[in-house]
Amino acid sequence: MLHPSLTELADAAPLAQDFATVRGVLKESLDLLGNALNHGEDPAELAGWLSQVITDVLHSPGLDAHVVLTGPVGRGDALPTSPVRWLAVVDSQEDPNEKISALLTEVGFIAEPIGAATREEWEQRALAGEDPAVYLDAGTWVAAIAEVDDKALLQDALSSRPPAVETYEGLPSLDMVVNIRENLMIPTVKIARWAAHKSGSLAPTTAQRLVDARGVLTNDEVDALTQVWTSALSLQSKRWMDRIHDQETTAWDLPALQRATFGASARLLSEVLRSVEAREIDTK
Structure with a gap:
C-alpha cells in the first residue's frame, strides 16, 4: 500500500487550479518518489503512481491544455528518467508544447513533445499507420483505431536486442x-x-501486456520478460537515486549484485528474443 503522502498528491493532481500548482505537484512528485524508493517501496507500483500523477496534473485546469500522454507515462511505466511524451490536441487554441516543455524541464523531467494537431488530424495519422507505437501507448482514444503492422512491430523489437554480454x-x-x-x-x-497487440490486447502497461501475451509468447518467455522488467525498473530506480542515470557506466562501476542482476537480465532477454525470432521469422 502506498504511503498516504503519495495518495494525497495523486488526489490533488487533477484538481490543480493554476500553473504554479501544476509546477508544485510535478516537483513534489519527484521528492516523494525519492523518499518512497529510499523506504523500499516497489518501483513498479511507484512507476504507475508517477505516471498517473503526471497525466492527471497535465490534464488539470491549471494547465489549460488538451494533451494526450503516450510513451512511458501513457503506458503507466514512467520513472523519473523516462521521457514525458505527449500529443497536443489543438483547434483554434495556441500550441501549448513550448510551455509544457519548459515546465517539465524546469522541474527535472525530460520533455519530448510529438507535435500539435487537431483531434481529427491525429486520428487520421493513426489510421494511416504512422508511428503505431505512439498511438498504441496513447490509450484507448487512438489505440483502438490505429493501423498496426505487427511484423514491423516485431522487427523493431528484435532490432533493439541488447549486445551480447561479455563475461x-x-x-x-x-x-x-x-x-x-x-x-x-x-x-x-x-x-x-508487439506480443500484446498480436494477442488482441490494448492493455497499456508493459506488465499487463506481458500477462495478456500468453499464447503469443510461451509461459516461460512471459515469466522471463516479467523478471527482466522488474529487475530493470529496480536497477534504473537505483541509478536515479544515486544521480548517475544519465552517465555512461561500465560494469566496473556497478556494485557486484547490480552487475550480476544486469548480466542475468540481459541474457534472459536475449534468449527470449532469439526464441521469438526463430519461431516468428526463421520459420516463415
Whole structure:
C-alpha cells in the first residue's frame, strides 16, 4: 500500500487550479518518489503512481491544455528518467508544447513533445499507420483505431536486442558499457507491445501486456520478460537515486549484485528474443 503522502498528491493532481500548482505537484512528485524508493517501496507500483500523477496534473485546469500522454507515462511505466511524451490536441487554441516543455524541464523531467494537431488530424495519422507505437501507448482514444503492422512491430523489437554480454568468470566483463534503459527496458517494452497487440490486447502497461501475451509468447518467455522488467525498473530506480542515470557506466562501476542482476537480465532477454525470432521469422 502506498504511503498516504503519495495518495494525497495523486488526489490533488487533477484538481490543480493554476500553473504554479501544476509546477508544485510535478516537483513534489519527484521528492516523494525519492523518499518512497529510499523506504523500499516497489518501483513498479511507484512507476504507475508517477505516471498517473503526471497525466492527471497535465490534464488539470491549471494547465489549460488538451494533451494526450503516450510513451512511458501513457503506458503507466514512467520513472523519473523516462521521457514525458505527449500529443497536443489543438483547434483554434495556441500550441501549448513550448510551455509544457519548459515546465517539465524546469522541474527535472525530460520533455519530448510529438507535435500539435487537431483531434481529427491525429486520428487520421493513426489510421494511416504512422508511428503505431505512439498511438498504441496513447490509450484507448487512438489505440483502438490505429493501423498496426505487427511484423514491423516485431522487427523493431528484435532490432533493439541488447549486445551480447561479455563475461569473465560468469559475470559481465568489467569494461562492458551498461545502459539499463537501452539494453533492458526498451527491448522489453517493444516485445511486450508487439506480443500484446498480436494477442488482441490494448492493455497499456508493459506488465499487463506481458500477462495478456500468453499464447503469443510461451509461459516461460512471459515469466522471463516479467523478471527482466522488474529487475530493470529496480536497477534504473537505483541509478536515479544515486544521480548517475544519465552517465555512461561500465560494469566496473556497478556494485557486484547490480552487475550480476544486469548480466542475468540481459541474457534472459536475449534468449527470449532469439526464441521469438526463430519461431516468428526463421520459420516463415
